Amino acid sequence: MRFVIVTGMSGSGKITALKILEDSGYYCADNLPIELIGTFADLVYSQTSEVNRVAIGVDIRSGQNLGKINKVLEQMKNKGQEYEILFLDCSKEMLIKRFKETRRAHPMGENKSVAHGIKVEQERLAFLREQADYIIDTSNLLVRDLRVELEKIFVQSKGYKNLFISVLSFGFKHGIPTDCDLVFDVRFLPNPYYEPELKHKTGLDREVQEFVLNADVTQVFLEKLIDMVRFLIPNYIAEGKNQLVIGIGCTGGHHRSVTVAGELYAALDVEDAQYGIKISHRDINR
CATH class of the missing domain: 3.40.50.300 (P-loop containing nucleotide triphosphate hydrolases)
Incomplete structure (x- = not known):
């Protein structure tokens, strides 16, 4: 019962x-x-x-x-x-x-x-x-x-994950999401917008992802970002936090932020995670 x-x-x-x-x-x-x-x-x-x-x-x-x-x-x-x-x-x-x-x-x-x-x-x-x-x-x-x-x-009687993480990409020109707990500005990364063949694509496209991720600065940033978030999560859980919104922002919310948010989500979305997680891209269609 x-x-x-x-x-x-x-x-x-x-x-x-x-x-x-x-x-x-x-x-x-x-x-x-x-x-x-x-x-x-x-x-x-x-x-x-x-x-x-x-x-x-x-x-x-x-x-x-x-x-x-x-x-x-x-x-x-x-x-x-x-x-x-x-x-x-x-x-x-x-x-x-x-x-x-x-x-x-x-x-x-x-x-x-x-x-x-x-x-x-x-x-x-x-x-x-x-x-x-x-x-x-x-x-x-x-x-x-x-x-x-x-x-x-x-229904499935799986272990309850009290912390739910939302990874959210956005564009600074549309405003910072008010509900973000952590905000990371990735406007310093190489910008695909200035490449004619990539301008009208998004961070969901492989070509854009490769352009952003092939830069050494992106790899260093991702390593530090993922390491920090992994450190924070168990401490947030211990503190009793049940909602964590991580905002990743670039200028328009189409290229760099979408790519980095996707990489962070992939790194955190593991089978035995002690939290729930989702990803969304607020400004990708604006």
């Missing part, structure tokens, strides 16, 4: 997570009254129940009753009913953007700003975040990325 409690910030993707789990064979129920969770657990853990994978959504919509969930969880534990807590988190900036895009009011808004609602919600959910078995930051995750992570944990 797997009994998963899905919780987290409003706008972080809890409903999407429940739909993904439902597609994966979980029986899902959202926003059950806190008082009924114990009864529901008794039913699914009974010998007559055919349900062996369950996910329930619990969040700020429970209001003042939310604090009662600790007593319910303690009772479940005393009965030998195991459970796991999945907490979906997200940066304040991204949450504000999502609420503005959907034109929805924050459930804790109380006729105040979305930022105020987020702050209040963070405070009220802090105790659940501390108890969580899994924390996934969805700030930079697409739905397909979230699906991959959830299937690894709750």
